[in-house]
Structures are given as structure tokens and as C-alpha cells.
Amino acid sequence: MYISMVALNTNDSYLQHQAIWSLFPSSLERKRDHLFRVENQSDTGKVTVLLQSSTQPNSSQNAEVLQTKSFNPQLENEDxxxxxxxxxxxxxxxxxxxxxxxxxxxxxxxxxxxxxxxxxxxxxxxxxxxxxxxxxxxxxxxxxxxxxxxxxxxxxxxxxxxxxxxxxxxxxxxxxxxxxx
CATH class of the missing domain: 3.30.70.1210 (Crispr-associated protein; domain 2)
Known part of the structure; x- marks a missing residue:
């Protein structure tokens, strides 16, 4: 998995959804394998998003990947x-x-x-x-x-x-x- 910070240019959740999809290659059989959460939002429409995905995102016209890293959580009972x-x-x-x-x-x-x-x-x-x-x-x-x-x-x-x-x-x-x- 990957965890990334991504910049978007819209406050509208539907357009954010489209911008996030633009970070991944398109395929007819592709299923959603990513989750995101808006972290910062400005009045000008600039939005910073935390993105978790199974494949590495690539910047697109609608979304810029600011940073990304591999993510492999190790969870333990009682922690x-x-x-x-x-x-x-x-x-x-x-x-x-x-x-x-x-x-x-x-x-x-x-x-x-x-x-x-x-x-x-x-x-x-x-x-x-x-x-x-x-x-x-x-x-x-x-x-x-x-x-x-x-x-x-x-x-x-x-x-x-x-x-x-x-x-x-x-x-x-x-x-x-x-x-x-």
C-alpha cells in the first residue's frame, strides 16, 4: 500500500472523487482500491488530501501528488x-x-x-x-x-x-x- 499527500483544485466532493481517480491508470475492470480524506481546505478551492491506495498514484492534470511513501501497517493485539x-x-x-x-x-x-x-x-x-x-x-x-x-x-x-x-x-x-x- 501507499500513503500520499495530494493537492486538488476543488472543494466539491464529486470533482474531488474524479480528480483522485485521475491519479491511477484507467481500466475497464478497475475497482476502487483507494481511500482519501480532505485534510486542509482553503476558500480559494485548494484542497490537500490524504490518500491511501494499493497502487502508487501519479500526478495528473487534476491532482498533484505532493509526496508518497510505501505503507505496510503491522498491527498487534493489545496495542x-x-x-x-x-x-x-x-x-x-x-x-x-x-x-x-x-x-x-x-x-x-x-x-x-x-x-x-x-x-x-x-x-x-x-x-x-x-x-x-x-x-x-x-x-x-x-x-x-x-x-x-x-x-x-x-x-x-x-x-x-x-x-x-x-x-x-x-x-x-x-x-x-x-x-x-
Whole structure:
């Protein structure tokens, strides 16, 4: 895997999605094998994105790779990690036929704990972020930060690689971990 910092020229989540795809060679059989999260955003439309991908990205007309490095996480049971994740917490109602956003903070934390069931999660900070897209309505994402202790390294590794929740194409779901000292 690779972890990269990328510069984009748009605040719109749909155009960000297109710009991220432009970093990778096109193929008819290609599946999304990358996750990203907006890290910095300016009023002028400049955006810095953290990108995790299985293949190395290459700068394109729509996105500039600022730096990239190999990324091979080694997770251990019982270890503590600082985490950060931007997610779109939702729940299905009407027997899974309708999806709605979760607005209650306690329910949002419970949602995160269910998604990271291979770890004991302690949320220390949460922030709501409105993400705009010209393709669809705006969505309210939640940025969680905190400490987690891994109880099942394989489950957390899968969450790290695959991301969690909905709206991964729009910059949600990327779990970042740093060993707590």
C-alpha cells in the first residue's frame, strides 16, 4: 500500500472523487482500491488530501501528488493507537430500503464502536463537517479522533484497508492509526 499527500483544485466532493481517480491508470475492470480524506481546505478551492491506495498514484492534470511513501501497517493485539476517521454515520430503516443519517452524538459514537468491533474505542473529539457536492445534496460527515486498543488485529486491519461506512467515494471511511506512546 501507499500513503500520499495530494493537492486538488476543488472543494466539491464529486470533482474531488474524479480528480483522485485521475491519479491511477484507467481500466475497464478497475475497482476502487483507494481511500482519501480532505485534510486542509482553503476558500480559494485548494484542497490537500490524504490518500491511501494499493497502487502508487501519479500526478495528473487534476491532482498533484505532493509526496508518497510505501505503507505496510503491522498491527498487534493489545496495542494502543491514536486514530482519526471521517465518516458518514447512517442507519437503514424500513427493512433496509431507506438509509438515513444518524444525528445524535451518542448514536454516532455507538455506530463507530460497532464498525470498529475489533478494538476498544475511546473517542476524545468529534466534529461535524458539511460536505458539498454538485451531483447530490450536501451530507453531514463526522470526524472522530481518539484512542483505540486493538482486540482483533485482523478486523482492524480490514477496516484500515477497506475503510468503514458509506460515502467512501466522497472522502469518508479512511481510518488513520498512529502508535500511542
Amino acid at each position: 494502543f493507537y491514536k486514530f482519526k476517521i471521517l465518516v458518514y454515520p447512517t442507519k437503514c430503516i424500513s427493512q433496509g430500503k431507506r438509509v438515513i443519517e444518524i444525528h445524535d452524538k451518542d448514536d454516532q459514537v455507538a455506530w463507530l464502536q460497532r464498525k470498529l468491533k475489533g478494538a476498544n474505542v475511546n473517542v476524545t473529539s468529534m466534529d461535524n463537517i458539511l460536505v458539498k457536492s454538485r451531483k447530490c445534496f450536501s451530507s453531514r460527515y463526522v470526524c472522530f479522533e481518539g484512542i483505540l486498543q486493538i482486540t482483533n488485529a485482523e478486523q482492524i486491519y480490514q477496516a484500515l484497508v477497506m475503510g468503514i461506512g458509506r460515502q467512501k467515494h466522497a472522502g469518508a471511511g479512511l481510518l488513520s492509526l498512529a502508535k500511542a506512546s
